[in-house]
Amino acid sequence: MKGRRVPLKNNNTKSGKRKKRKKIVLKKRFFIILFLLFCLIAGSIFAFTRHQKQERIIHAAIDKADQAAVQYDYDRAMSLLKEYGDHKDVQKKLDEYSEKKSDTRKISPGSVTHVFFHSLVVDPTRGFSLTGKSGWDAGTPGFCQWMTTVNEFNAILEEMYDRGYVLVDIKDLCDKDMNPGTIRLPKSKKAFVLSLDDLSYYHSYDNRGTASKLILNNKNKPVCEYYTKEGTRKTGAYDAVPLLDRFIREHPDFSYHGAKGTIALTGYNGVLGYRTDTTYRDETSLDEDQKKWLEAHPDFDWEKECKEARKVAKALKKDGWRFASHTWGHIRAGQTPLEGLQRDTEKWKERVEPIVGKTDIIIFAHGEDIALPEVYATSDKFKYLSSEGYRYFCNVDGRRLTTVIGDSYFHQGRRNLDGYRMYQAKYNGSSMLDDLFDVNEVWDKNRPSNEELYDLSGKSQKSTTGTQSQTSSDTKNQSSSGSSSSDNKSQSSSGSSSSDSKSQSSSGSSSSDSKSQSSSGSSSSDSKSQSSSGSSSSDTAKSSSAT
Numbered sequence: 001m002k003g004r005r006v007p008l009k010n011n012n013t014k015s016g017k018r019k020k021r022k023k024i025v026l027k028k029r030f031f032i033i034l035f036l037l038f039c040l041i042a043g044s045i046f047a048f049t050r051h052q053k054q055e056r057i058i059h060a061a062i063d064k065a066d067q068a069a070v071q072y073d074y075d076r077a078m079s080l081l082k083e084y085g086d087h088k089d090v091q092k093k094l095d096e097y098s099e100k101k102s103d104t105r106k107i108s109p110g111s112v113t114h115v116f117f118h119s120l121v122v123d124p125t126r127g128f129s130l131t132g133k134s135g136w137d138a139g140t141p142g143f144c145q146w147m148t149t150v151n152e153f154n155a156i157l158e159e160m161y162d163r164g165y166v167l168v169d170i171k172d173l174c175d176k177d178m179n180p181g182t183i184r185l186p187k188s189k190k191a192f193v194l195s196l197d198d199l200s201y202y203h204s205y206d207n208r209g210t211a212s213k214l215i216l217n218n219k220n221k222p223v224c225e226y227y228t229k230e231g232t233r234k235t236g237a238y239d240a241v242p243l244l245d246r247f248i249r250e251h252p253d254f255s256y257h258g259a260k261g262t263i264a265l266t267g268y269n270g271v272l273g274y275r276t277d278t279t280y281r282d283e284t285s286l287d288e289d290q291k292k293w294l295e296a297h298p299d300f301d302w303e304k305e306c307k308e309a310r311k312v313a314k315a316l317k318k319d320g321w322r323f324a325s326h327t328w329g330h331i332r333a334g335q336t337p338l339e340g341l342q343r344d345t346e347k348w349k350e351r352v353e354p355i356v357g358k359t360d361i362i363i364f365a366h367g368e369d370i371a372l373p374e375v376y377a378t379s380d381k382f383k384y385l386s387s388e389g390y391r392y393f394c395n396v397d398g399r400r401l402t403t404v405i406g407d408s409y410f411h412q413g414r415r416n417l418d419g420y421r422m423y424q425a426k427y428n429g430s431s432m433l434d435d436l437f438d439v440n441e442v443w444d445k446n447r448p449s450n451e452e453l454y455d456l457s458g459k460s461q462k463s464t465t466g467t468q469s470q471t472s473s474d475t476k477n478q479s480s481s482g483s484s485s486s487d488n489k490s491q492s493s494s495g496s497s498s499s500d501s502k503s504q505s506s507s508g509s510s511s512s513d514s515k516s517q518s519s520s521g522s523s524s525s526d527s528k529s530q531s532s533s534g535s536s537s538s539d540t541a542k543s544s545s546a547t
Protein backbone atom coordinates (compact mmCIF):
# COMPACT_ATOMS: atom_id res chain seq x y z
CA MET A 1 0.00 0.00 0.00
CA LYS A 2 2.79 2.23 0.96
CA GLY A 3 4.78 1.60 -2.29
CA ARG A 4 1.73 2.25 -4.51
CA ARG A 5 0.83 5.40 -2.80
CA VAL A 6 4.11 7.21 -3.44
CA PRO A 7 4.02 7.27 -7.31
CA LEU A 8 0.40 8.29 -7.11
CA LYS A 9 1.46 11.13 -4.91
CA ASN A 10 4.29 11.92 -7.36
CA ASN A 11 1.93 11.85 -10.30
CA ASN A 12 -0.46 14.10 -8.49
CA THR A 13 2.35 16.52 -7.65
CA LYS A 14 3.61 16.57 -11.22
CA SER A 15 0.23 17.24 -12.74
CA GLY A 16 -0.42 19.80 -10.00
CA LYS A 17 2.81 21.52 -10.85
CA ARG A 18 2.03 21.41 -14.57
CA LYS A 19 -1.37 22.86 -13.87
CA LYS A 20 0.19 25.50 -11.70
CA ARG A 21 2.73 26.39 -14.41
CA LYS A 22 0.00 26.50 -17.01
CA LYS A 23 -1.99 28.75 -14.75
CA ILE A 24 1.00 31.04 -14.28
CA VAL A 25 1.65 31.13 -18.03
CA LEU A 26 -1.99 31.91 -18.67
CA LYS A 27 -1.92 34.55 -16.00
CA LYS A 28 1.25 36.01 -17.47
CA ARG A 29 -0.30 36.02 -20.92
CA PHE A 30 -3.40 37.61 -19.55
CA PHE A 31 -1.43 40.34 -17.88
CA ILE A 32 0.68 40.90 -20.98
CA ILE A 33 -2.45 41.19 -23.09
CA LEU A 34 -3.98 43.43 -20.46
CA PHE A 35 -0.82 45.52 -20.41
CA LEU A 36 -0.73 45.73 -24.19
CA LEU A 37 -4.40 46.63 -24.24
CA PHE A 38 -3.78 49.25 -21.60
CA CYS A 39 -0.87 50.64 -23.60
CA LEU A 40 -2.99 50.74 -26.70
CA ILE A 41 -5.84 52.53 -24.99
CA ALA A 42 -3.52 54.88 -23.12
CA GLY A 43 -1.62 55.56 -26.31
CA SER A 44 -4.82 56.28 -28.17
CA ILE A 45 -6.05 58.53 -25.39
CA PHE A 46 -2.70 60.27 -25.29
CA ALA A 47 -2.64 60.72 -29.06
CA PHE A 48 -6.25 61.90 -29.06
CA THR A 49 -5.62 64.36 -26.24
CA ARG A 50 -2.49 65.59 -27.95
CA HIS A 51 -4.38 66.04 -31.16
CA GLN A 52 -7.16 67.85 -29.35
CA LYS A 53 -4.65 70.07 -27.62
CA GLN A 54 -2.94 70.83 -30.92
CA GLU A 55 -6.33 71.59 -32.51
CA ARG A 56 -7.11 73.94 -29.64
CA ILE A 57 -3.76 75.69 -30.07
CA ILE A 58 -4.30 76.01 -33.82
CA HIS A 59 -7.82 77.32 -33.46
CA ALA A 60 -6.75 79.78 -30.79
CA ALA A 61 -4.06 80.95 -33.24
CA ILE A 62 -6.71 81.23 -35.96
CA ASP A 63 -8.90 83.32 -33.65
CA LYS A 64 -5.98 85.62 -32.90
CA ALA A 65 -5.10 85.82 -36.58
CA ASP A 66 -8.74 86.63 -37.40
CA GLN A 67 -8.64 89.48 -34.88
CA ALA A 68 -5.55 90.89 -36.60
CA ALA A 69 -7.03 90.39 -40.06
CA VAL A 70 -10.34 92.07 -39.22
CA GLN A 71 -8.27 95.15 -38.33
CA TYR A 72 -6.49 94.85 -41.71
CA ASP A 73 -3.21 93.49 -40.30
CA TYR A 74 -2.98 90.63 -42.77
CA ASP A 75 0.79 90.26 -42.44
CA ARG A 76 0.54 89.69 -38.72
CA ALA A 77 -2.41 87.35 -39.22
CA MET A 78 -0.39 85.24 -41.64
CA SER A 79 2.71 85.23 -39.46
CA LEU A 80 0.65 84.01 -36.50
CA LEU A 81 -0.34 80.92 -38.51
CA LYS A 82 2.94 80.30 -40.29
CA GLU A 83 4.02 77.36 -38.15
CA TYR A 84 0.73 75.51 -38.68
CA GLY A 85 0.80 75.74 -42.45
CA ASP A 86 0.04 72.01 -42.95
CA HIS A 87 -3.33 72.20 -41.25
CA LYS A 88 -6.24 72.39 -43.70
CA ASP A 89 -8.14 75.08 -41.74
CA VAL A 90 -4.98 77.14 -41.56
CA GLN A 91 -4.37 76.78 -45.27
CA LYS A 92 -7.89 78.02 -45.91
CA LYS A 93 -7.29 81.01 -43.64
CA LEU A 94 -3.93 81.84 -45.21
CA ASP A 95 -5.59 81.86 -48.64
CA GLU A 96 -8.37 84.08 -47.29
CA TYR A 97 -5.94 86.62 -45.77
CA SER A 98 -3.80 86.63 -48.87
CA GLU A 99 -6.83 87.32 -51.04
CA LYS A 100 -8.04 90.11 -48.74
CA LYS A 101 -4.59 91.67 -48.70
CA SER A 102 -4.43 91.72 -52.47
CA ASP A 103 -7.76 93.57 -52.48
CA THR A 104 -6.35 96.53 -50.49
CA ARG A 105 -4.94 99.81 -51.71
CA LYS A 106 -2.31 102.08 -50.25
CA ILE A 107 -3.71 105.08 -48.39
CA SER A 108 -2.02 108.38 -49.09
CA PRO A 109 -1.59 110.50 -45.93
CA GLY A 110 -2.97 113.43 -47.91
CA SER A 111 -6.29 111.66 -48.35
CA VAL A 112 -6.89 111.23 -44.62
CA THR A 113 -9.19 113.60 -42.77
CA HIS A 114 -8.77 114.42 -39.06
CA VAL A 115 -11.75 115.02 -36.78
CA PHE A 116 -11.92 115.99 -33.13
CA PHE A 117 -14.31 116.19 -30.21
CA HIS A 118 -14.34 117.69 -26.75
CA SER A 119 -15.74 115.96 -23.67
CA LEU A 120 -19.22 114.71 -24.43
CA VAL A 121 -22.41 115.98 -22.86
CA VAL A 122 -24.23 113.14 -21.15
CA ASP A 123 -27.12 115.25 -19.85
CA PRO A 124 -28.15 117.95 -22.38
CA THR A 125 -30.52 119.62 -19.91
CA ARG A 126 -27.52 120.56 -17.79
CA GLY A 127 -24.92 120.94 -20.56
CA PHE A 128 -27.13 123.20 -22.66
CA SER A 129 -28.96 124.65 -19.69
CA LEU A 130 -31.81 126.90 -20.80
CA THR A 131 -32.43 128.42 -17.42
CA GLY A 132 -31.36 131.88 -16.35
CA LYS A 133 -32.36 135.50 -16.88
CA SER A 134 -31.52 135.56 -20.59
CA GLY A 135 -33.04 132.19 -21.26
CA TRP A 136 -29.80 130.36 -20.57
CA ASP A 137 -26.75 130.64 -18.37
CA ALA A 138 -23.23 131.84 -19.06
CA GLY A 139 -21.85 128.48 -20.05
CA THR A 140 -24.69 127.50 -22.42
CA PRO A 141 -23.47 129.13 -25.67
CA GLY A 142 -19.98 127.65 -25.27
CA PHE A 143 -21.34 124.20 -24.56
CA CYS A 144 -23.76 124.45 -27.50
CA GLN A 145 -20.94 125.42 -29.87
CA TRP A 146 -18.01 123.31 -28.73
CA MET A 147 -19.63 120.20 -27.35
CA THR A 148 -21.17 117.09 -28.83
CA THR A 149 -23.58 114.90 -26.91
CA VAL A 150 -23.12 111.21 -26.17
CA ASN A 151 -26.07 110.44 -28.49
CA GLU A 152 -24.56 112.53 -31.27
CA PHE A 153 -21.15 110.93 -30.84
CA ASN A 154 -22.62 107.42 -31.01
CA ALA A 155 -24.67 108.34 -34.08
CA ILE A 156 -21.64 109.91 -35.79
CA LEU A 157 -19.59 106.75 -35.20
CA GLU A 158 -22.39 104.61 -36.63
CA GLU A 159 -22.73 106.81 -39.72
CA MET A 160 -19.01 106.99 -40.35
CA TYR A 161 -18.72 103.23 -39.90
CA ASP A 162 -21.55 102.66 -42.38
CA ARG A 163 -19.81 104.95 -44.85
CA GLY A 164 -16.64 102.86 -44.68
CA TYR A 165 -14.50 105.06 -42.46
CA VAL A 166 -11.67 103.33 -40.60
CA LEU A 167 -9.82 104.94 -37.70
CA VAL A 168 -6.05 105.14 -38.15
CA ASP A 169 -3.34 106.34 -35.79
CA ILE A 170 -1.79 109.71 -36.61
CA LYS A 171 1.60 107.99 -36.61
CA ASP A 172 0.41 105.50 -39.19
CA LEU A 173 0.35 108.45 -41.59
CA CYS A 174 3.99 109.33 -41.18
CA ASP A 175 6.86 108.09 -39.02
CA LYS A 176 9.08 110.36 -36.93
CA ASP A 177 11.59 110.59 -39.79
CA MET A 178 8.80 111.94 -42.00
CA ASN A 179 8.50 108.86 -44.16
CA PRO A 180 4.88 108.55 -45.31
CA GLY A 181 3.04 105.63 -43.77
CA THR A 182 2.18 102.40 -45.44
CA ILE A 183 -1.49 102.01 -44.53
CA ARG A 184 -3.39 99.62 -46.76
CA LEU A 185 -7.17 99.33 -46.59
CA PRO A 186 -9.80 97.49 -48.65
CA LYS A 187 -10.82 99.53 -51.67
CA SER A 188 -14.21 100.29 -50.12
CA LYS A 189 -12.71 101.88 -46.98
CA LYS A 190 -11.57 105.41 -46.12
CA ALA A 191 -9.15 106.38 -43.36
CA PHE A 192 -9.60 109.08 -40.72
CA VAL A 193 -7.71 110.29 -37.65
CA LEU A 194 -9.39 111.19 -34.36
CA SER A 195 -8.35 113.43 -31.50
CA LEU A 196 -9.99 114.48 -28.24
CA ASP A 197 -9.30 117.92 -26.82
CA ASP A 198 -9.12 119.10 -23.24
CA LEU A 199 -9.74 115.77 -21.56
CA SER A 200 -8.94 117.31 -18.21
CA TYR A 201 -12.50 117.61 -16.93
CA TYR A 202 -11.99 121.26 -16.08
CA HIS A 203 -13.69 122.79 -13.05
CA SER A 204 -15.72 124.79 -15.56
CA TYR A 205 -17.42 121.54 -16.62
CA ASP A 206 -18.75 120.90 -13.11
CA ASN A 207 -22.49 120.37 -13.00
CA ARG A 208 -22.82 120.57 -16.77
CA GLY A 209 -23.73 116.94 -17.26
CA THR A 210 -20.36 115.65 -18.46
CA ALA A 211 -18.23 112.91 -16.92
CA SER A 212 -15.94 114.04 -14.11
CA LYS A 213 -12.92 111.79 -14.57
CA LEU A 214 -11.55 108.69 -16.21
CA ILE A 215 -11.06 105.73 -13.89
CA LEU A 216 -10.19 102.06 -14.35
CA ASN A 217 -12.73 99.26 -14.00
CA ASN A 218 -11.92 95.86 -12.48
CA LYS A 219 -10.51 94.73 -15.84
CA ASN A 220 -8.11 97.68 -15.83
CA LYS A 221 -10.01 99.32 -18.68
CA PRO A 222 -10.76 103.06 -18.76
CA VAL A 223 -14.32 104.05 -17.91
CA CYS A 224 -15.81 107.31 -16.64
CA GLU A 225 -17.01 108.57 -13.35
CA TYR A 226 -20.23 110.54 -13.80
CA TYR A 227 -22.54 112.32 -11.37
CA THR A 228 -26.24 112.50 -12.13
CA LYS A 229 -28.27 115.63 -11.54
CA GLU A 230 -29.29 114.17 -8.18
CA GLY A 231 -25.65 113.65 -7.25
CA THR A 232 -25.56 109.89 -7.65
CA ARG A 233 -22.12 108.60 -8.64
CA LYS A 234 -22.11 106.29 -11.63
CA THR A 235 -19.33 104.62 -13.54
CA GLY A 236 -19.37 103.52 -17.16
CA ALA A 237 -19.12 104.73 -20.74
CA TYR A 238 -19.94 108.43 -20.30
CA ASP A 239 -17.36 109.97 -22.62
CA ALA A 240 -15.59 109.43 -25.92
CA VAL A 241 -12.81 107.14 -24.63
CA PRO A 242 -14.91 104.24 -23.30
CA LEU A 243 -17.59 104.80 -25.95
CA LEU A 244 -15.08 104.48 -28.77
CA ASP A 245 -13.40 101.52 -27.03
CA ARG A 246 -16.78 99.81 -26.87
CA PHE A 247 -17.64 100.67 -30.46
CA ILE A 248 -14.36 99.16 -31.64
CA ARG A 249 -14.93 96.05 -29.52
CA GLU A 250 -18.28 95.65 -31.26
CA HIS A 251 -16.97 96.74 -34.70
CA PRO A 252 -13.28 95.80 -34.73
CA ASP A 253 -13.03 96.63 -38.45
CA PHE A 254 -13.58 100.29 -37.54
CA SER A 255 -9.95 100.45 -36.35
CA TYR A 256 -6.80 99.92 -38.39
CA HIS A 257 -4.33 97.74 -36.45
CA GLY A 258 -6.14 98.60 -33.19
CA ALA A 259 -5.71 102.37 -33.59
CA LYS A 260 -7.50 104.69 -31.17
CA GLY A 261 -7.32 108.47 -30.90
CA THR A 262 -4.91 111.12 -29.64
CA ILE A 263 -5.82 112.84 -26.38
CA ALA A 264 -4.73 116.49 -26.26
CA LEU A 265 -4.11 117.68 -22.71
CA THR A 266 -3.50 120.99 -21.01
CA GLY A 267 -2.22 120.91 -17.44
CA TYR A 268 -3.59 123.86 -15.48
CA ASN A 269 -6.52 121.89 -13.99
CA GLY A 270 -4.62 118.61 -14.02
CA VAL A 271 -5.33 115.79 -16.47
CA LEU A 272 -8.07 113.23 -17.05
CA GLY A 273 -10.03 114.58 -14.08
CA TYR A 274 -7.13 114.30 -11.62
CA ARG A 275 -5.89 117.49 -9.99
CA THR A 276 -2.26 116.70 -10.70
CA ASP A 277 -0.95 120.20 -11.34
CA THR A 278 1.58 121.40 -8.76
CA THR A 279 -0.68 124.40 -8.09
CA TYR A 280 -2.96 122.07 -6.12
CA ARG A 281 0.02 120.72 -4.14
CA ASP A 282 1.68 124.03 -3.43
CA GLU A 283 -1.57 125.96 -3.08
CA THR A 284 0.05 128.94 -4.72
CA SER A 285 -1.71 131.17 -7.24
CA LEU A 286 -4.92 129.21 -6.95
CA ASP A 287 -7.91 130.57 -8.80
CA GLU A 288 -11.40 130.62 -7.33
CA ASP A 289 -12.42 127.27 -8.84
CA GLN A 290 -9.29 125.60 -7.53
CA LYS A 291 -9.74 127.08 -4.07
CA LYS A 292 -13.33 125.89 -3.99
CA TRP A 293 -12.33 122.44 -5.17
CA LEU A 294 -9.60 122.10 -2.52
CA GLU A 295 -12.03 123.23 0.17
CA ALA A 296 -14.49 120.60 -0.96
CA HIS A 297 -11.76 117.93 -0.86
CA PRO A 298 -10.00 118.32 2.49
CA ASP A 299 -8.48 114.82 2.21
CA PHE A 300 -6.80 115.64 -1.09
CA ASP A 301 -3.46 113.85 -1.39
CA TRP A 302 -1.49 115.17 -4.37
CA GLU A 303 0.90 112.20 -4.55
CA LYS A 304 -1.99 109.75 -4.53
CA GLU A 305 -3.81 111.81 -7.16
CA CYS A 306 -0.76 111.68 -9.46
CA LYS A 307 -0.36 107.94 -8.88
CA GLU A 308 -3.98 107.30 -9.87
CA ALA A 309 -3.70 109.52 -12.95
CA ARG A 310 -0.51 107.72 -14.04
CA LYS A 311 -2.29 104.37 -13.77
CA VAL A 312 -5.14 105.60 -15.99
CA ALA A 313 -2.71 107.13 -18.50
CA LYS A 314 -0.77 103.87 -18.67
CA ALA A 315 -3.94 101.85 -19.28
CA LEU A 316 -5.03 104.27 -22.00
CA LYS A 317 -1.70 103.93 -23.80
CA LYS A 318 -1.87 100.16 -23.50
CA ASP A 319 -5.28 100.32 -25.20
CA GLY A 320 -3.89 102.23 -28.17
CA TRP A 321 -4.58 105.84 -27.11
CA ARG A 322 -1.90 108.49 -27.52
CA PHE A 323 -1.29 111.76 -25.71
CA ALA A 324 -0.48 115.16 -27.14
CA SER A 325 0.32 118.53 -25.65
CA HIS A 326 -2.52 121.02 -25.94
CA THR A 327 -0.19 123.58 -24.28
CA TRP A 328 -0.16 123.72 -20.48
CA GLY A 329 -2.25 126.86 -20.16
CA HIS A 330 -4.46 126.53 -23.26
CA ILE A 331 -2.52 129.42 -24.75
CA ARG A 332 -2.82 130.91 -28.20
CA ALA A 333 0.46 129.73 -29.65
CA GLY A 334 0.27 132.18 -32.56
CA GLN A 335 -0.23 135.31 -30.51
CA THR A 336 1.85 134.39 -27.49
CA PRO A 337 5.45 135.65 -27.79
CA LEU A 338 8.16 133.01 -28.12
CA GLU A 339 9.19 133.42 -24.46
CA GLY A 340 5.63 132.76 -23.36
CA LEU A 341 5.47 129.65 -25.50
CA GLN A 342 8.76 128.48 -23.99
CA ARG A 343 7.54 129.01 -20.42
CA ASP A 344 4.32 127.19 -21.20
CA THR A 345 6.13 124.28 -22.88
CA GLU A 346 8.41 123.93 -19.86
CA LYS A 347 5.39 123.80 -17.58
CA TRP A 348 3.83 121.05 -19.73
CA LYS A 349 7.03 119.05 -19.57
CA GLU A 350 7.40 119.53 -15.81
CA ARG A 351 3.79 118.97 -14.81
CA VAL A 352 2.02 116.89 -17.45
CA GLU A 353 4.77 114.73 -18.94
CA PRO A 354 5.49 112.96 -15.60
CA ILE A 355 1.87 111.76 -15.66
CA VAL A 356 1.27 110.82 -19.29
CA GLY A 357 4.81 110.40 -20.62
CA LYS A 358 6.70 112.10 -23.41
CA THR A 359 4.97 113.09 -26.62
CA ASP A 360 6.09 114.52 -29.95
CA ILE A 361 2.56 115.63 -30.89
CA ILE A 362 1.27 119.14 -30.23
CA ILE A 363 -2.36 120.04 -30.86
CA PHE A 364 -2.67 123.79 -30.63
CA ALA A 365 -5.26 125.21 -28.25
CA HIS A 366 -7.89 127.45 -29.86
CA GLY A 367 -6.76 125.80 -33.09
CA GLU A 368 -4.25 128.62 -33.37
CA ASP A 369 -1.10 127.77 -35.27
CA ILE A 370 2.40 129.13 -34.73
CA ALA A 371 3.20 130.36 -38.23
CA LEU A 372 2.11 130.64 -41.82
CA PRO A 373 2.72 127.52 -43.90
CA GLU A 374 5.25 129.15 -46.18
CA VAL A 375 7.49 130.12 -43.24
CA TYR A 376 6.52 127.30 -40.91
CA ALA A 377 9.82 125.47 -40.76
CA THR A 378 11.88 128.64 -40.56
CA SER A 379 9.84 130.29 -37.78
CA ASP A 380 11.43 130.69 -34.35
CA LYS A 381 8.48 129.01 -32.65
CA PHE A 382 8.72 125.99 -34.90
CA LYS A 383 12.47 125.78 -34.36
CA TYR A 384 11.92 125.95 -30.62
CA LEU A 385 9.15 123.31 -30.52
CA SER A 386 11.17 121.13 -32.85
CA SER A 387 14.17 121.38 -30.53
CA GLU A 388 11.86 120.26 -27.73
CA GLY A 389 11.09 117.10 -29.69
CA TYR A 390 7.76 117.95 -31.34
CA ARG A 391 7.28 116.46 -34.80
CA TYR A 392 3.48 116.33 -35.27
CA PHE A 393 1.65 119.66 -35.36
CA CYS A 394 -2.11 120.09 -35.58
CA ASN A 395 -4.26 123.19 -35.77
CA VAL A 396 -7.99 123.45 -36.50
CA ASP A 397 -9.19 123.64 -40.07
CA GLY A 398 -12.69 122.86 -41.23
CA ARG A 399 -11.62 121.64 -44.64
CA ARG A 400 -11.50 117.97 -45.43
CA LEU A 401 -7.90 117.41 -46.47
CA THR A 402 -5.05 119.38 -45.01
CA THR A 403 -2.15 116.99 -44.45
CA VAL A 404 1.36 118.32 -45.04
CA ILE A 405 4.53 116.30 -44.63
CA GLY A 406 7.48 118.66 -44.42
CA ASP A 407 11.16 117.80 -44.16
CA SER A 408 11.06 117.84 -40.39
CA TYR A 409 7.42 117.96 -39.43
CA PHE A 410 3.98 116.50 -40.04
CA HIS A 411 1.13 118.99 -40.08
CA GLN A 412 -2.59 118.39 -40.14
CA GLY A 413 -5.67 120.57 -39.72
CA ARG A 414 -8.51 119.08 -37.69
CA ARG A 415 -12.25 119.34 -38.17
CA ASN A 416 -14.48 120.15 -35.21
CA LEU A 417 -17.47 117.81 -35.09
CA ASP A 418 -19.27 119.97 -32.58
CA GLY A 419 -22.50 121.89 -32.12
CA TYR A 420 -21.29 124.87 -34.12
CA ARG A 421 -20.36 122.84 -37.17
CA MET A 422 -23.54 120.77 -36.94
CA TYR A 423 -25.68 123.90 -36.56
CA GLN A 424 -24.11 125.35 -39.72
CA ALA A 425 -24.86 122.12 -41.55
CA LYS A 426 -28.42 121.83 -40.27
CA TYR A 427 -29.61 125.43 -40.44
CA ASN A 428 -27.21 127.33 -42.71
CA GLY A 429 -26.79 124.84 -45.50
CA SER A 430 -23.10 124.16 -44.90
CA SER A 431 -21.87 121.08 -46.74
CA MET A 432 -18.73 120.77 -44.66
CA LEU A 433 -19.86 117.60 -42.89
CA ASP A 434 -21.44 115.93 -45.89
CA ASP A 435 -18.59 113.48 -46.41
CA LEU A 436 -18.81 112.27 -42.81
CA PHE A 437 -22.48 112.05 -41.83
CA ASP A 438 -25.97 113.40 -42.36
CA VAL A 439 -26.46 115.97 -39.62
CA ASN A 440 -30.22 115.29 -39.51
CA GLU A 441 -29.46 111.72 -38.54
CA VAL A 442 -27.17 112.63 -35.65
CA TRP A 443 -28.54 115.95 -34.25
CA ASP A 444 -29.58 115.38 -30.63
CA LYS A 445 -33.25 116.26 -30.19
CA ASN A 446 -32.33 117.67 -26.79
CA ARG A 447 -29.87 120.16 -28.31
CA PRO A 448 -31.30 123.70 -28.45
CA SER A 449 -31.44 125.31 -31.86
CA ASN A 450 -31.70 129.01 -30.85
CA GLU A 451 -29.62 130.91 -33.38
CA GLU A 452 -28.04 133.16 -30.71
CA LEU A 453 -26.52 130.16 -28.99
CA TYR A 454 -24.46 129.38 -32.08
CA ASP A 455 -23.47 132.99 -32.76
CA LEU A 456 -19.70 133.18 -32.91
CA SER A 457 -19.56 136.91 -32.39
CA GLY A 458 -19.83 136.08 -28.72
CA LYS A 459 -22.83 138.39 -28.20
CA SER A 460 -24.79 135.62 -26.56
CA GLN A 461 -21.95 134.94 -24.18
CA LYS A 462 -21.52 138.58 -23.28
CA SER A 463 -25.22 139.16 -22.87
CA THR A 464 -25.40 136.49 -20.24
CA THR A 465 -22.51 137.12 -17.93
CA GLY A 466 -19.48 137.99 -19.91
CA THR A 467 -17.52 135.20 -18.33
CA GLN A 468 -17.23 131.93 -20.05
CA SER A 469 -17.42 128.96 -17.82
CA GLN A 470 -13.69 128.88 -18.11
CA THR A 471 -10.91 128.80 -15.64
CA SER A 472 -9.03 131.99 -15.08
CA SER A 473 -6.08 130.99 -17.19
CA ASP A 474 -8.40 130.26 -20.03
CA THR A 475 -10.32 133.47 -19.58
CA LYS A 476 -7.02 135.31 -19.40
CA ASN A 477 -5.98 133.71 -22.63
CA GLN A 478 -9.20 134.70 -24.22
CA SER A 479 -9.13 138.25 -23.10
CA SER A 480 -5.53 138.60 -24.15
CA SER A 481 -6.36 137.27 -27.54
CA GLY A 482 -8.10 140.47 -28.47
CA SER A 483 -9.63 140.60 -31.88
CA SER A 484 -9.96 137.55 -33.96
CA SER A 485 -8.49 139.10 -37.07
CA SER A 486 -5.00 137.83 -36.48
CA ASP A 487 -6.58 134.59 -35.48
CA ASN A 488 -8.40 134.41 -38.76
CA LYS A 489 -5.27 135.23 -40.60
CA SER A 490 -3.18 132.59 -38.92
CA GLN A 491 -5.94 130.10 -39.29
CA SER A 492 -6.94 130.60 -42.84
CA SER A 493 -3.40 130.83 -43.98
CA SER A 494 -2.32 127.82 -42.06
CA GLY A 495 -4.71 125.69 -43.94
CA SER A 496 -4.46 127.26 -47.34
CA SER A 497 -2.14 128.06 -50.19
CA SER A 498 1.10 126.20 -49.94
CA SER A 499 -0.01 123.68 -47.38
CA ASP A 500 -3.03 123.04 -49.46
CA SER A 501 -1.20 122.57 -52.69
CA LYS A 502 1.32 120.33 -51.01
CA SER A 503 -1.27 118.18 -49.34
CA GLN A 504 -3.26 117.97 -52.49
CA SER A 505 -0.36 117.09 -54.63
CA SER A 506 0.56 114.38 -52.19
CA SER A 507 -2.93 113.04 -51.98
CA GLY A 508 -4.19 113.85 -55.40
CA SER A 509 -7.60 114.10 -53.86
CA SER A 510 -8.30 117.76 -53.69
CA SER A 511 -11.43 117.27 -55.71
CA SER A 512 -13.58 116.51 -52.71
CA ASP A 513 -12.27 119.64 -51.12
CA SER A 514 -12.85 121.90 -54.05
CA LYS A 515 -16.16 120.20 -54.67
CA SER A 516 -17.36 121.05 -51.22
CA GLN A 517 -16.38 124.65 -51.84
CA SER A 518 -17.68 125.06 -55.34
CA SER A 519 -20.89 123.17 -54.80
CA SER A 520 -21.73 125.52 -52.03
CA GLY A 521 -21.94 128.45 -54.37
CA SER A 522 -24.82 127.38 -56.52
CA SER A 523 -27.94 128.71 -54.85
CA SER A 524 -28.95 131.31 -52.38
CA SER A 525 -28.89 129.01 -49.44
CA ASP A 526 -25.71 127.64 -50.85
CA SER A 527 -24.06 130.97 -51.04
CA LYS A 528 -24.60 131.20 -47.33
CA SER A 529 -22.89 127.90 -46.93
CA GLN A 530 -20.09 129.04 -49.11
CA SER A 531 -19.46 132.03 -46.98
CA SER A 532 -19.43 129.77 -43.99
CA SER A 533 -17.23 127.20 -45.60
CA GLY A 534 -15.03 129.88 -47.07
CA SER A 535 -14.29 131.17 -43.63
CA SER A 536 -14.31 127.73 -42.17
CA SER A 537 -10.94 127.82 -40.62
CA SER A 538 -11.42 131.09 -38.86
CA ASP A 539 -14.87 130.05 -37.76
CA THR A 540 -13.47 126.88 -36.46
CA ALA A 541 -10.77 128.67 -34.62
CA LYS A 542 -13.34 130.78 -32.90
CA SER A 543 -15.74 127.99 -32.31
CA SER A 544 -13.06 126.00 -30.60
CA SER A 545 -11.55 128.98 -28.95
CA ALA A 546 -12.60 128.34 -25.44
CA THR A 547 -11.87 124.72 -24.97
Ligand SMILES: [Zn+2]
Nearest residue numbers: 197198365547
Ligand atom coordinates in the same frame (compact mmCIF):
# COMPACT_ATOMS: atom_id res chain seq x y z
ZN1 LIG B 1 -8.77 123.18 -26.26
